[in-house]
Amino acid sequence: MWNTLNRSMMFVQAMFGLAFYGVMVILTRFFLEKLNYSEADTMMVVGAFSSIGPLFSIAGGFIADRFLGAYRSLTISNASFAVGYALLVFGASIASVPMSLGGIALVSYARGLMSPNFPGLFKRTFAKASDFENAFPINYSVNNVGALLGQYLYPMFVLYIGFNGGFALSAAMAGLAFLTLILNQKRFISVSLEIDKTPVSAGNWVKFLALSAAMIGLVFFMFSDMEMGKNIVYVIGGAAILYFTWLMIKAEKSEALRMGTILIMTFLTVCFFVYYGQMMTSMNMVAINTLQGDLFGVIPLEPEAAQAMNPLWCAVAGPIIAVVFQALEKRGVNFTTATKIGFSFIFTAIAFGILTFAVHNVGEDVIIRPEVFLAVHFFQAFAEVIVGSLVVAFILSVAPKRIESFSVSLFSVAMAVSGIIGAVISTTIALEKGQQVTQHIVQTVYGDFFQMLTTLAVVMVAVAFISSFVVKKMLAAAEKAQPTTDDIKA
Numbered sequence: 043m044w045n046t047l048n049r050s051m052m053f054v055q056a057m058f059g060l061a062f063y064g065v066m067v068i069l070t071r072f073f074l075e076k077l078n079y080s081e082a083d084t085m086m087v088v089g090a091f092s093s094i095g096p097l098f099s100i101a102g103g104f105i106a107d108r109f110l111g112a113y114r115s116l117t118i119s120n121a122s123f124a125v126g127y128a129l130l131v132f133g134a135s136i137a138s139v140p141m142s143l144g145g146i147a148l149v150s151y152a153r154g155l156m157s158p159n160f161p162g163l164f165k166r167t168f169a170k171a172s173d174f175e176n177a178f179p180i181n182y183s184v185n186n187v188g189a190l191l192g193q194y195l196y197p198m199f200v201l202y203i204g205f206n207g208g209f210a211l212s213a214a215m216a217g218l219a220f221l222t223l224i225l226n227q228k229r230f231i232s233v234s235l236e237i238d239k240t241p242v243s244a245g246n247w248v249k250f251l252a253l254s255a256a257m258i259g260l261v262f263f264m265f266s267d268m269e270m271g272k273n274i275v276y277v278i279g280g281a282a283i284l285y286f287t288w289l290m291i292k293a294e295k296s297e298a299l300r301m302g303t304i305l306i307m308t309f310l311t312v313c314f315f316v317y318y319g320q321m322m323t324s325m326n327m328v329a330i331n332t333l334q335g336d337l338f339g340v341i342p343l344e345p346e347a348a349q350a351m352n353p354l355w356c357a358v359a360g361p362i363i364a365v366v367f368q369a370l371e372k373r374g375v376n377f378t379t380a381t382k383i384g385f386s387f388i389f390t391a392i393a394f395g396i397l398t399f400a401v402h403n404v405g406e407d408v409i410i411r412p413e414v415f416l417a418v419h420f421f422q423a424f425a426e427v428i429v430g431s432l433v434v435a436f437i438l439s440v441a442p443k444r445i446e447s448f449s450v451s452l453f454s455v456a457m458a459v460s461g462i463i464g465a466v467i468s469t470t471i472a473l474e475k476g477q478q479v480t481q482h483i484v485q486t487v488y489g490d491f492f493q494m495l496t497t498l499a500v501v502m503v504a505v506a507f508i509s510s511f512v513v514k515k516m517l518a519a520a521e522k523a524q525p526t527t528d529d530i531k532a
Contacts, residue, residue, distance in 0.1 A: 043177065047167040047233065050226050052184045054120065055160070057219040059188025059353070061123065061212035062153070064196040065130070066091060067349050069146075070326055071197075072205050077139055082472035085323040086268040086465050090275075091146050092322045093315075093461020094261060096454030097275055098154025100282045101257050103447035105155065109246040111238030112159035112447065113230045117223045119159075122152035123216035127209050134206035140266075145209075147262040151254070158451040161434050166233045171439075176364055179431040183360030186423075189353035197344035272462045279459040283308065286452060289445065299520035300440040303513045304449060307433050310383050310509060311456035312463075313502050314429050317390050317422070317495065319464030321349055324471055325397070328488055329415060331479045332404065337412040348415045355423030363427055379436040380513045384506035386425035391499035393421035398492040404484045440517070 069088050073079040079087065106115045126148035133142030164181065168174040200208050223230070231238050242250075264271030283305070290301040329348040337343050370376070377385075400414045434453055441449035471491050473479065 043168065043170075043173040045167065047226065047229055048164060048177065048181075050222050051160070051164050051167060052181050054116075054219040054222055055181055055185045056188040057215045057222075058120075058123070058156070059185040060192040061127065061188075061215040061219075062149070062192070063189035063349075063353065064192025065127065065149070065209060065212050066322065067193040067346055068196050068200050068205060068208055070322075070330070070346055071200075072134065072142075076134065076137055076205060077142065080472070080475055081327060082469045083268070085327060085468050085472060086272075087146075087265060088326075089319055089323045089461055089465025089468065090265060090268060090271060091150060092319060093458045093465070094264060094271075094275065095150040095153030095458075096157055096461070097278055097458030098151050098257055098261065099157040099451040099454035099458075100154070100278065100448070101151075101253060102155040103158035103449075103451035105250055105253065106159045106447045107237075107445065109250045110242060111234060111240075112163040113223070113227075113234050113238045114242070115155050115159045116163060117220065117227075119152040119156035120216055120220040120223060122148055122155065124213050124220060126152060127213035127216060130209040131206045131213065134204070134209055143265045144262055147258055147265055150261050150265075151258050154257075154454070157454045158447045161438060161450055162446055163230070163234065165438060166235075175435050176368060178435055179360040179364040179427060181431075183357045183427070186353035186356035186360070190350050190357060193350035193353060194343075194347050197347045198342075272466060275458055275462045279455050282452065282455045286448070293442070294523075296520045296523040297442055299516045299523065301442070301449075303440055303516050304437055304452060306509050306513055307379065307383075307436060308452050308456045310380065310502075310506055311429060311433055311453060312460045313505075314383065314386060314390070314425070315457045315460035316464040316467070317394070317499065318426055318457075319461045320468060320495070321352055321419075321422070323465050324468035324488075324491065325349075325415075325418075327468070327471070328401070328410075328484075331473075332401075332408055332410040332484060333412060333415065334409045335411055337416065341412075343412050348412065348419075351416050351419035352423050352426070355420050356427050359424045359427040360431070363424070363431075378510045378514050379432050380506055380510035382428050382432055384503055384510060386428045387499050387502040387506055389421040389425035391496055391503065393418045393425070394492055394496040394499055396421070398489060398496050401484050401492060402489040404481060406481050408479055408481055408484055 066088065069091060070084055073084045073087055074081070102115060102119075106112050110118070126145045129141055129145030129148060131145075132138070133140075133145055161178070164178070165171070165174040168177065196208050199211065203211075260274070264274055286301070287305065290298045290305070293301060326346060326349060330345045333343075333345040333348055335343075367377075367382075396414065397418045400410055404410060434450060437449050437453060438446065471487050473483070
């Protein structure tokens with residue numbers, strides 16, 4: 043099952059996780075302290091940084107399908123990561139807002155170019171589809187090993203090498219990923235689709251460069267004006283879904299039914315990632331304002347590094363989930379992907395229930411122990427691995443091959459829209475600069491907010507299980523409507 047190519051891709055994934063999430067975890071303090079942003083503005087920028095990249099997977103999928111192919115898109119995206127982090131180095135060195143926003147704009151666009159193309163190319167490095175489905179959760183865990191190390195270590199690195207040193211480290215890792223793809227070029231192209239094997243015309247290079255310049259400029263504008271930026275996210279996300287719906291209406295019945303299940307999964311993904319986005323925004327701000335002490339009294343932990351507990355548990359959850367579902371399948375127990383998302387919302391309700399209890403019962407010292415966040419991230423990580431790995435595999439299993447990358451990009455669109463929605467929601471608990479964090483604020487402002495999210499997570503459990511029934515019926519109807527060989531000949 044494993045070979046040089048898929049191992050190389052997992053290395054690329056690990057480098058991405060380490061570099062990207064390491065940068066993301068220090069952005070909050072970077073904007074608060076170095077660039078003097080307010081809490082509300084910082085949460086919007088960081089929330090956007092975690093979500094705008096996936097939004098531009100629409101462009102990434104289009105570029106791969108029409109101009110470059112998946113391999114070239116991945117290679118260029120990693121080069122762009124390196125340049126974007128380098129811009130952040132310069133931005134941190136001179137405390138330049140435009141330079142810093144330019145860096146995160148380029149990184150966000152590069153992530154959009156990477157997101158829809160990695161799964162398809164990774165799948166083609168395996169001999170069997172079942173091998174890919176079993177390996178993808180493990181790859182997700184590899185990404186989270188990188189994220190774990192980045193989120194835990196970068197806040198401590200910054201104390202010694204500064205923000206610019208942390209950004210430079212990410213630039214170096216992105217360079218290693220780029221070099222890995224270049225060194226394995228011939229082998230990757232041998233398993234790629236025909237578009238990667240065909241030389242790119244001068245006209246397509248011009249179209250790609252023009253589209254990329256326009257997209258990077260748009261992302262920079264969105265970060266510069268987040269009020270307008272969030273509306274652009276909604277418009278682009280809505281347009282992508284409408285375009286996919288139009289393609290579905292034009293398709294023959296069997297194909298249309300399968301595409302309809304992708305729309306249902308997209309809705310569930312939007313709802314789930316509103317919760318995921320809280321990790322970088324509201325939960326991170328609560329940790330910065332309340333978390334004190336070493337984990338278990340022995341492991342040093344900077345408050346913003348509490349996010350590292352998420353990839354820690356994700357790395358554990360990936361293999362466990364893969365083994366559990368494989369064991370159930372061998373015994374004839376097969377859950378639909380929507381049912382598995384229902385399980386995810388159960389975990390999410392437990393996670394946010396724990397956090398609600400903690401903030402409602404905080405003491406006068408306004409301290410929440412790291413162990414509370416460890417428990418919260420335990421349940422949320424298992425939920426994330428299920429949604430993050432299995433939904434993409436589901437989309438690849440039902441999407442028409444001619445729009446495979448675009449179909450996968452809908453998952454990223456869902457992440458983007460939900461990330462902005464989540465960031466907007468989280469600003470309701472933002473404090474004014476200099477405002478003191480008191481027991482009353484934590485118990486009421488934070489407590490009521492997380493209690494609302496817990497209640498809505500319980501509602502989403504029921505919605506997911508109902509969706510599972512609908513998806514099962516639609517796929518069965520699609521099988522019946524599938525044209526037979528005799529129908530095609532006739």
